Amino acid sequence: MLVEYIPLLIIFLLAFFVALVVQGLGAGFGPRRPTERKGQPYESGMVPYGPGTRRISVRYYLVAVLFILFDIEAIFILPWAVVYRDLGVSGLVLMIVFIFILEAAFVYAWKKGALEWE
Amino acid sequence: MIPLSWYLIFSAALFSIGLFGVLARKNVIGMLMGVELMLNAVNINLLAFWSYLYAGVNGLVFVAIVFVAAAAEVAVGLALIISIYRRKRTVVPDEVDGLRG
Amino acid sequence: MTINDLNTILPLVVLAGWSVVVLLADLWIPKDRKGWTAALSAVGLVVVLGLTLARGGTVQKAFFGTVLVDGFALYLDIIFLVGGLAGIALAYDYLKRMELERGEYYPLLLIAISGMMLMTYANDLIIVFLALELLSLPLYIMAGFARFNLQSEEAALKYFLLGSFASGLVLYGVALLFGASGHTDLPGLVNTMRAGTGNQALFLFGAALLLVGFSFKTGIVPFHMWMPDVYQGAPSPATAFMSVGAKAAGFAALMRVFVTVFPSLSDDLTPILWALAAITMVVGNVLAISQKNIKRLLAYSSIAQSGYLLMAFVPYANAEVSSDSIAAMLFYLLAYTLTTFGAWAVIIQMEQQERRGLEVADYAGLGKRHPWLGLAMTIFMLSFTGVPLTLGFWGKFYLFSTAVEGGFVGLALIGLLTSVVSAFYYLRVVVVMYMQPGDPPVKQNRWVNLTALLAAAVVVGLAFIPGSVLDLALQAVLQLQ
Numbered sequence: 001m002l003v004e005y006i007p008l009l010i011i012f013l014l015a016f017f018v019a020l021v022v023q024g025l026g027a028g029f030g031p032r033r034p035t036e037r038k039g040q041p042y043e044s045g046m047v048p049y050g051p052g053t054r055r056i057s058v059r060y061y062l063v064a065v066l067f068i069l070f071d072i073e074a075i076f077i078l079p080w081a082v083v084y085r086d087l088g089v090s091g092l093v094l095m096i097v098f099i100f101i102l103e104a105a106f107v108y109a110w111k112k113g114a115l116e117w118e
Numbered sequence: 119m120i121p122l123s124w125y126l127i128f129s130a131a132l133f134s135i136g137l138f139g140v141l142a143r144k145n146v147i148g149m150l151m152g153v154e155l156m157l158n159a160v161n162i163n164l165l166a167f168w169s170y171l172y173a174g175v176n177g178l179v180f181v182a183i184v185f186v187a188a189a190a191e192v193a194v195g196l197a198l199i200i201s202i203y204r205r206k207r208t209v210v211p212d213e214v215d216g217l218r219g
Numbered sequence: 220m221t222i223n224d225l226n227t228i229l230p231l232v233v234l235a236g237w238s239v240v241v242l243l244a245d246l247w248i249p250k251d252r253k254g255w256t257a258a259l260s261a262v263g264l265v266v267v268l269g270l271t272l273a274r275g276g277t278v279q280k281a282f283f284g285t286v287l288v289d290g291f292a293l294y295l296d297i298i299f300l301v302g303g304l305a306g307i308a309l310a311y312d313y314l315k316r317m318e319l320e321r322g323e324y325y326p327l328l329l330i331a332i333s334g335m336m337l338m339t340y341a342n343d344l345i346i347v348f349l350a351l352e353l354l355s356l357p358l359y360i361m362a363g364f365a366r367f368n369l370q371s372e373e374a375a376l377k378y379f380l381l382g383s384f385a386s387g388l389v390l391y392g393v394a395l396l397f398g399a400s401g402h403t404d405l406p407g408l409v410n411t412m413r414a415g416t417g418n419q420a421l422f423l424f425g426a427a428l429l430l431v432g433f434s435f436k437t438g439i440v441p442f443h444m445w446m447p448d449v450y451q452g453a454p455s456p457a458t459a460f461m462s463v464g465a466k467a468a469g470f471a472a473l474m475r476v477f478v479t480v481f482p483s484l485s486d487d488l489t490p491i492l493w494a495l496a497a498i499t500m501v502v503g504n505v506l507a508i509s510q511k512n513i514k515r516l517l518a519y520s521s522i523a524q525s526g527y528l529l530m531a532f533v534p535y536a537n538a539e540v541s542s543d544s545i546a547a548m549l550f551y552l553l554a555y556t557l558t559t560f561g562a563w564a565v566i567i568q569m570e571q572q573e574r575r576g577l578e579v580a581d582y583a584g585l586g587k588r589h590p591w592l593g594l595a596m597t598i599f600m601l602s603f604t605g606v607p608l609t610l611g612f613w614g615k616f617y618l619f620s621t622a623v624e625g626g627f628v629g630l631a632l633i634g635l636l637t638s639v640v641s642a643f644y645y646l647r648v649v650v651v652m653y654m655q656p657g658d659p660p661v662k663q664n665r666w667v668n669l670t671a672l673l674a675a676a677v678v679v680g681l682a683f684i685p686g687s688v689l690d691l692a693l694q695a696v697l698q699l700q
């Protein structure tokens with residue numbers, strides 16, 4: 001029933017109020033002396049350069065797509081790992097075949113230069 | 119316990135949002151996201167049926183396969199979009215209108 | 220899983236494995252020797268064709284009954300494998316000529332054929348979905364293979380968006396069927412349907428979603444809008460291959476699922492199928508009339524052919540007629556495959572750089588200057604129309620007669636009338652070829668020529684023995700049930 005979720009709701013409300021209180025204290029009591037440097041966007045203490053909406057290299061997408069593809073295959077390996085003792089030798093052989101097919105894709109991507117940044 | 123019908127309604131709503139996204143968005147990325155929403159709505163549907171009604175391995179296996187197929191689809195789709203964007207500088211299909219007749 | 224399971228689907232395993240081998244081998248084949256990749260792929264297809272024939276049509280199940288090999292699968296597999304060989308023959312010279320030569324085309328083709336074969340084996344809706352993705356994804360890439368041509372990229376994008384949208388619909392349908400019965404395997408679904416347990420509303424909704432999804436894939440009106448653009452934009456060999464492969468695989472899935480699982484829903488589904496078939500035949504044929512570009516013309520023609528194929532579906536629940544009508548559909552698929560590959564072979568020889576030579580007007584004088592090609596194209600156009608002495612005639616003859624047999628005289632009449640309409644645009648090509656003066660530049664290539672002439676010879680040759688071809692199709696169907 002929904003009643004079971006009431007603690008969760010309380011946590012959410014509490015978190016919201018704490019955030020509100022902290023923000024309010026800072027805004028109410030803290031000194032406020034704006035300078036030009038303080039008004040700039042914060043970038044880990046470095047002096048910011050260029051706008052934040054800079055174009056990202058297309059190569060980044062390539063790497064990201066490759067990452068998705070190889071990453072998602074883990075979904076087949078995880079259930080296998082849970083029961084691999086029961087599957088015996090045939091399970092091992094099958095997983096090796098599966099990994100080899102993945103490796104074929106990896107070799108293809110490598111040889112095509114998809115992994116080279118420059 | 120949350121009743122099964124809530125999950126089904128939720129997944130139907132998600133599917134409809136995705137459907138609307140594919141049909142109404144002008145931006146290809148938005149359309150792609152719509153397709154993904156549709157596929158994930160189906161996943162929720164399958165998992166809900168699996169966990170409430172039909173314990174077994176079918177539902178789980180299906181969800182895993184849907185995941186992988188969706189990822190493969192995104193990879194192909196993003197590659198096509200990037201390739202077309204590099205030439206045409208737009209991701210709005212209405213502006214890519216070389217084919218008419 | 221055992222060795223027996225693998226042995227049952229040995230042709231598919233070999234083909235899928237070979238596609239990976241070819242993909243890797245291609246990496247070490249120099250850029251000016253891509254003929255080797257094509258040859259390797261063709262050898263693989265021939266070997267797999269041999270394995271498939273050696274396997275025969277004995278009914279076998281594997282992988283816990285999710286995969287079923289039977290005569291139906293055998294018949295369609297032969298169509299796909301021969302289609303794959305034709306696809307390679309058409310592609311090699313074209314890709315070279317259009318400066319698109321990249322070795323990936325052939326492994327992609329092999330993977331797509333693996334998906335199509337898996338579709339014919341599918342005895343479980345999970346496998347249906349998996350096969351659908353496996354055959355669609357390579358086709359999206361093949362449609363966009365001309366990367367430096369914006370039309371091709373646009374075609375690929377449209378095909379991809381509509382295709383993945385359709386996959387989503389199919390998937391939702393499968394999920395609902397799973398929810399209705401707790402089964403994704405076809406025998407389990409059949410049992411639930413027979414027993415009357417399970418949620419009937421979910422069943423109907425799931426079946427309708429499957430129908431809509433596959434209608435997108437096979438180009439049935441009103442889900443056909445993407446077809447003309449994709450057919451025109453994609454490189455011609457890819458168009459030829461997808462127009463046969465994707466369509467046949469889509470119909471294979473529809474056949475397997477609907478005939479085995481959904482006969483009891485026929486009260487609701489038959490009128491819908493009737494309407495879809497009728498409107499597809501009418502719209503496809505009428506819109507084709509005004510087309511000037513030959514690729515668009517064949518796209519609309521392909522939509523119309525989907526309508527004829529769907530016609531065989533309408534009496535699917537009538538047990539007395541259904542095996543006949545599905546045999547007629549298989550027969551028609553064979554005729555459609557041969558005629559389509561032949562026609563595209565002629566179009567590919569006519570196509571010039573920068574997409575010139577694709578208007579119907581460009582065919583002026585082809586019949587006089589290149590009598591063999593002209594004759595072949597004439598045969599294909601006649602076969603599409605359904606004129607006697609061609610395989611297309613017998614295909615339509617069997618389709619219409621089974622429709623009448625099933626009690627759908629009106630539908631058969633619509634088919635007949637739209638065929639008459641279709642003569643108008645098919646024969647216009649023939650008229651332009653023979654009656655108008657001109658000297659079209661033809662890029663002859665022996666493999667493409669061979670495909671065109673062989674297809675023409677078979678289309679005419681088999682028309683003399685339609686009975687034995689139909690017998691083959693009938694055997695294929697008997698083992699479906």
